[in-house]
Amino acid sequence: MLTPELLEAVKGYTANLTRDVTFVVQTGEHESRAELIDFLEKFSSTSGRLSVVERDDDALRGPASFLIEAGGQSTGIVFSGIPGGHEFNSFVLAVLNNAGTPVKLDDGLKRVIEAVGEDLHFETVVSLSCHNCPDVVQTLNQFATLNPQISAEMIDGGFYSNVVDDRNVQGVPAVFLNGEPFANGKIDSATLIEKLLAKYPNVARESSGSASLPLQDVTVIGGGPAGVSSAIYAARKGFAVTIIAERFGGQVKDTMGIENLISIPETTGPEVVKGLQSHLKDYDITLKEHLRVESVEQGDIKTVTLSSGEQIRTRSVIVATGANWRELGIPGEKEYIGNGVAYCPHCDGPFFKGRDVVVVGGGNSGIEAAIDLAGIVKHVTVLEFLPELKADQVLVEKALERDNITIIKNAASQEIKATDGKVSSLVYQDRGTGEVKTLETAAVFVQIGLVPNSSFLKGVVDMSDYGEIIINEKTETSAPGIFACGDVTTVPYKQIVVALGEGSKAALSTFEYLVMHAPEVSEEAAKAA
Numbered sequence: 001m002l003t004p005e006l007l008e009a010v011k012g013y014t015a016n017l018t019r020d021v022t023f024v025v026q027t028g029e030h031e032s033r034a035e036l037i038d039f040l041e042k043f044s045s046t047s048g049r050l051s052v053v054e055r056d057d058d059a060l061r062g063p064a065s066f067l068i069e070a071g072g073q074s075t076g077i078v079f080s081g082i083p084g085g086h087e088f089n090s091f092v093l094a095v096l097n098n099a100g101t102p103v104k105l106d107d108g109l110k111r112v113i114e115a116v117g118e119d120l121h122f123e124t125v126v127s128l129s130c131h132n133c134p135d136v137v138q139t140l141n142q143f144a145t146l147n148p149q150i151s152a153e154m155i156d157g158g159f160y161s162n163v164v165d166d167r168n169v170q171g172v173p174a175v176f177l178n179g180e181p182f183a184n185g186k187i188d189s190a191t192l193i194e195k196l197l198a199k200y201p202n203v204a205r206e207s208s209g210s211a212s213l214p215l216q217d218v219t220v221i222g223g224g225p226a227g228v229s230s231a232i233y234a235a236r237k238g239f240a241v242t243i244i245a246e247r248f249g250g251q252v253k254d255t256m257g258i259e260n261l262i263s264i265p266e267t268t269g270p271e272v273v274k275g276l277q278s279h280l281k282d283y284d285i286t287l288k289e290h291l292r293v294e295s296v297e298q299g300d301i302k303t304v305t306l307s308s309g310e311q312i313r314t315r316s317v318i319v320a321t322g323a324n325w326r327e328l329g330i331p332g333e334k335e336y337i338g339n340g341v342a343y344c345p346h347c348d349g350p351f352f353k354g355r356d357v358v359v360v361g362g363g364n365s366g367i368e369a370a371i372d373l374a375g376i377v378k379h380v381t382v383l384e385f386l387p388e389l390k391a392d393q394v395l396v397e398k399a400l401e402r403d404n405i406t407i408i409k410n411a412a413s414q415e416i417k418a419t420d421g422k423v424s425s426l427v428y429q430d431r432g433t434g435e436v437k438t439l440e441t442a443a444v445f446v447q448i449g450l451v452p453n454s455s456f457l458k459g460v461v462d463m464s465d466y467g468e469i470i471i472n473e474k475t476e477t478s479a480p481g482i483f484a485c486g487d488v489t490t491v492p493y494k495q496i497v498v499a500l501g502e503g504s505k506a507a508l509s510t511f512e513y514l515v516m517h518a519p520e521v522s523e524e525a526a527k528a529a
């Protein structure tokens, strides 16, 4: 797993550790324990400050678990399993954050986490092929690093299948707080933080008061391709820019193969997100991640209120909040999320290895999901509501080439049923004959399109009947000084290149507004902000 090339790269990160870090491995027998110790010893060979000891420790789940100690003290961070695959970065980050590298989390959030005054023990069940899981693991590890009353354990469901069975886990990441289910399946760091802020509203309010930024020229809401493009273009004009991203990367994070990002013939979502991140870092832009914008108050100076309670005063706003998975809205969907109802085939597909599953939706994302799942599960049935598939012909042809994909058109999903709390069938109606049929299935992957993330702007800007923000060719909305771009708008064709282009357009229009049309802001008003 740790190749000489990877170890060489790790050396670059561990060269400047300022604290000793020890990996405490639980004693005992486990078939993969030798592999775990080999992994940790090789990793430790990259710095004189890293070491491995074997010891019985109450904090550890079993012989394939290890705890991170820094400066002789427990950090509260435990990995149960070998943190390879997508969790390798979580492991490296946990080591660096506890050996001198500051935790990169929004300052307001840091204050909230540091102020939590009770013991919180988080356990996160992951699969190493899950793309969303590292976000959650890293966020909880950062919490543990910031507050000694918080501890965080990553549990690889493949290593500890007893946890998966005992806790009925069917979707990852599955987060437990003090032994109770906390969040499951369709979650990310922002959801976790939101739940924590909801649990401690007073802490959030008190901690956010002192966090104010100076008056911003441009505040971009959304960290997908449209938002990042507009933030970079705005920063290149010399403006003070803040970008708020509930989930940096947006939908691109959920995309595996990308073949239409012109000039890059073939890439993946995570690669594009990495590119967006590093390009953004080249500019002096304030990034506030894992936070949701709750409201925008219109005025010469606009007020943007975040889920942490923090308020940002700004001369202009660019809305680039994209879209989210649409839910089916049928009985059984909400009830069994994480127990067979899933929205992310890349994350949850491996749980249904060798079983029959259903994908609802015959658009691009549905057919793409079916093709991905067909490589893992026994059989995929795609249900499309309309008499014809809406997906691109290339994708449909790929799906038809597989002998374990069946496509049923003109089918209205009616109910998801479960046995012993886990999805067991989907009831649908054949819209042609009216006949009601039942499909036995272990999982239902919902892929029926997207809803624009615009509800927080109701009454502030005009929207279409579908909730898309109405813009003109210059990305102007009905509210002066508020621009919008990308999938959240009425712009036709929701694509990455379109979002990137629209983002740049929004920033250039904002520039024009700020230099030519924006009301003068008095020195007092600016200072008050």
Ligand SMILES: Cc1cc2nc3c(=O)[nH]c(=O)nc-3n(C[C@H](O)[C@H](O)[C@H](O)COP(=O)(O)OP(=O)(O)OC[C@H]3O[C@@H](n4cnc5c(N)ncnc54)[C@H](O)[C@@H]3O)c2cc1C
Pocket: 221, 222, 223, 224, 225, 226, 227, 244, 245, 246, 247, 248, 249, 250, 251, 252, 254, 255, 256, 257, 258, 259, 260, 261, 291, 292, 293, 294, 320, 321, 322, 323, 324, 365, 453, 456, 485, 486, 487, 488, 494, 495, 496, 497, 499
């Ligand atoms: C499965 C899948 C596959 C796809 N494949 C392709 C492809 O191959 N090629 C292609 O060109 N396009 C593809 N697309 C479409 C493409 O990903 C989108 O068109 C593009 O990401 C839109 O960019 P955006 O910035 O407008 O929105 P998004 O990518 O949706 O980003 C929105 C951002 O806003 C944030 N946000 C939302 N609400 C708030 C709030 N209240 N406060 C703070 N932040 C908020 C989100 O967290 C996110 O950071 C695919 C989409 C999906 C779902």
